[in-house]
Amino acid sequence: MNTTRSLPKHIAIIMDGNGRWAESQEKQRSEGHLQGAENLRNVLEYCSEYNIDYLTVYAFSTENWNRPEAEVEALMSLLIEFLKAETEKLYNNGIQLRVIGDTSLMPETVQKEIKNALIRLTIPEHKRVLTLALSYGGRNEIVRATKAISRDIVEGKITLDEINEDLFSSYLDTAGIPDPDLLIRTAGELRLSNFMLWQLSYAELYSTNKYWPDFTKDEFIKALDNFNSRTRKFGEIK
DSSP states (O other): OOOSSOOOSEEEEEOOOHHHHHHHTTOOHHHHHHHHHHHHHHHHHHHHHTTOOEEEEEEEEGGGGGSOHHHHHHHHHHHHHHHHHHHHHHHHTTEEEEEESOGGGSOHHHHHHHHHHHHHHOOTTOOEEEEEEEEEOHHHHHHHHHHHHHHHHHTTSSOGGGOOHHHHHHTSTTTTSOOOSEEEEOTTOOSOTTSSTTTTTTOEEEEOSSOGGGOOHHHHHHHHHHHHTOOOOTTOOO
């Protein structure tokens, strides 16, 4: 791997293609989601190996509520199982957990498990952060932030002139987390799909045709190499 340039500090991933992977294997879609969850464990290890401090994954979008009820229920069950199985491992590996999205829409059993995991894994001394985007939509997040700012203006906590990009960012779900440097999307898709619309403004975009369950360490390294080959100018001339 090319190491002449710095690695991304924060990687965001749209984990696409679980269902298509399952269909290609003549398996149930739920099996694809199960394999996808297992691969997330692998990618966490890759991030640890390459000292990536922040990993944010698009686990369940606001649009995913429109999927068949049986598939949504399977995803909720898988999420509960993942949190129960991984909380202790994340703690022992020094990883904080963050959750972004409107989790009030999720079943109470899921909300309870998320709360338990956050209590266990909100540890300032743990510098690495895994963020799960659950019941998340970028537009929804921006609307919720705008409402919160509006309430604070009405209540006299802030003034209109105080609003700038930094203040707005502090009202987003990702407050305190640096914006992603690299967005990886699997399954060959080339769109943001309502994911972190504010935060990804200057992220490098990388797409692979591999389905998420087939996203191996070699593919991860290819994404890092691709990032290393970019010149990040942020609008300046270099």
